[in-house]
Amino acid sequence: MKYQRGVTAIEYALMASLIAIAIIVGVGALGKANASSWADWTGKFIAVVKGALGP
DSSP states (O other): OHHHHHHHHHHHHHHHHHHHHHHHHHHHHHHHHHHHHHHHHHHHHHHHHHHHHOO
16 A cells, blocks of 8 residues: 555656646747737837827
């Protein structure tokens, strides 16, 4: 029974590490896509503000 507990703990640790890696990769990909979207939105917003304030 002792060996079974050790194996189960290793399996849980492996699953937790794989889930953590998946979360890190997902957040990284989402961050890159989100940064591009924010940069586009910011550029448009600045253009509108400059147009409203005039030269």
